[in-house]
Amino acid sequence: EIVLTQSPATLSLSPGERATLSCRASQSVSSFLAWYQQKPGQTPRLLIYDTSNRATGIPARFSASGSGTDFALTISSLEPEDFAVYYCQQCYNWPPTFGQGTKVEIK
Amino acid sequence: EVQLVESGGGLVQPGGSLRLSCAASEFTFSNYWMHWVRQAPGKGLVWVSRIHSDGSTTSYADSVKGRFTISRDNAKNTLYLQMNSLRAEDTAVYYCARDPSRGSGPFDPWGRGTLVTVSS
Numbered sequence: 306e307i308v309l310t311q312s313p314a315t316l317s318l319s320p321g322e323r324a325t326l327s328c329r330a331s332q333s334v335s336s337f338l339a340w341y342q343q344k345p346g347q348t349p350r351l352l353i354y355d356t357s358n359r360a361t362g363i364p365a366r367f368s369a370s371g372s373g374t375d376f377a378l379t380i381s382s383l384e385p386e387d388f389a390v391y392y393c394q395q396c397y398n399w400p401p402t403f404g405q406g407t408k409v410e411i412k
Numbered sequence: 413e414v415q416l417v418e419s420g421g422g423l424v425q426p427g428g429s430l431r432l433s434c435a436a437s438e439f440t441f442s443n444y445w446m447h448w449v450r451q452a453p454g455k456g457l458v459w460v461s462r463i464h465s466d467g468s469t470t471s472y473a474d475s476v477k478g479r480f481t482i483s484r485d486n487a488k489n490t491l492y493l494q495m496n497s498l499r500a501e502d503t504a505v506y507y508c509a510r511d512p513s514r515g516s517g518p519f520d521p522w523g524r525g526t527l528v529t530v531s532s
Contacts, residue, residue, distance in 0.1 A: 337516075339517060339518035339519075341457075341519075343457075348507065348521075348522045348523065348524050348525060349457065349507070349519075349522050350521075350522070351518055351519065351520040351521070354513075354518040354520075360518075360520060392456065392457055394457075394517055394518065394519075395516075396513060396514070396516045396517040396518055397516065398516065399471060399515070399516050400459055400471070400473060400516075401447075401459045401516040401517045402459065403456060403457040403458070403459070404456075405456050406456050406457075
């Protein structure tokens with residue numbers, strides 16, 4: 306099973322600031338990595354698939370990059386609605402696994 | 413709009429059983445892998461089970477293997493999860509999710525979830 310490690314656990318930022326979240330895999334997942342956003346009390350929402358492709362309706366301020374074992378999600382300028390928990394997920398190998406999440410909170 | 417609606421959750425005693433359902437609408441259900449993912453209170457996301465579009469292939473997390481059974485009825489556009497021998501550690505919100513890809517995700521969309529509480 307591929308283990309995904311996200312860092313930091315919590316990111317404290319102000320609206321308008323840039324957020325950079327990291328996801329590291331215990332072995333290569335090629336480009337098959339996805340990112341999800343989950344707001345309190347809400348269902349997870351797909352943001353990014355295949356490392357860098359934004360899902361339908363996802364704003365351009367969300368971007369992502371990486372390959373192999375190291376990946377990053379960047380939010381260029383935080384909007385109030387972006388404060389949430391973000392999870393990465395590898396889609397390369399069965400079973401699919403998730404990182405433990407990064408909480409982006411208001412500073 | 414593509415929609416997934418789970419039902420069937422509730423309070424059950426340890427050792428008991430529950431059957432979750434996930435009703436799909438506004439897409440061709442029979443074309444997609446489907447998954448169950450759970451989230452314990454205050455915790456992260458954990459994949460539970462998957463089923464091929466035609467029901468021919470199923471897979472389970474080790475933690476539920478032998479106790480949970482995933483199935484689907486493509487004529488009714490419905491996904492199921494039969495949960496037996498439930499344990500306290502199975503307490504979680506259970507989400508169904510569509511897989512537009514190869515069977516390991518990504519998952520899009522997700523249902524709103526149904527809460528399963530295992531407690532005496």
